[in-house]
Amino acid sequence: MRRETGSWLSGASAALPEGAHGDYRGQQLGLPRDGAGSVAGAGRRVLGLFLDWVPSALIAVAVVGPSKVFAGEPTSYDTLALGIWFVVGVLSVTLFGFTPGQYFAGLRVARIENPQMRVGIVRALARNLLILFIVPPLIQDVDGRGMQDRATGTVVVRSR
Incomplete structure (x- = not known):
């Protein structure tokens, strides 16, 4: 019982077997320690x-x-803002591999199996749908990937 409780309280890396996790986030994925990628x-x-x-x-x-x-009147403002964010996110990640905000922050979304390939509409759509629920990005694995990235086989990497 102590092992299950300890791994749950200690974070994701504590549940791995001894020596199974790398020295830095992304090592198991074959990504560099720092810099682009x-x-x-x-x-x-x-x-x-x-x-x-x-x-x-x-x-x-x-x-x-x-x-x-x-003025505090009931409007469709919230839904419209969320819809604009969603459509821009799906289209830009599909076409370019990053959203406008990610571009200015020096980020891009990459596929795990082939980082040079585009993410694609299906993965971008599924990824943004999961982000809408707020919780999936908050739960991360030892490589710093949220549930939306694990589910779609993607990772957010630095572009510069």
Whole structure:
């Protein structure tokens, strides 16, 4: 019983057999320790999300009208902002491998089996759907990948 409780409280790496985890995040995936192609840190990923969300929210305010949004009237502002973020995210990751916010934060989404290939529409769609639930990105493995990345076979890496 002590092993199960200890591994749960100690984090994901404690559940691995002795010597099974690498010296740094991404080593098991064959990624470099730092620089371009290394696993992105949480700060950069949050910055990328923020840089994606703010323009989506501003576009939604422009469409709905600032007087309605800031007056506290019931509007479709929240749904519209989320929809804009979702569509821009899926399309840009499919076409370019990164969202506009990820580009400015120096990030990109890569496939695990072949980082040079594009992510594709199916993976980008599934990944963004899981991010909508908020919890999957918060649960990470020893390589710093959220549940949405594990489910779609992707990883967020630094582009520069």
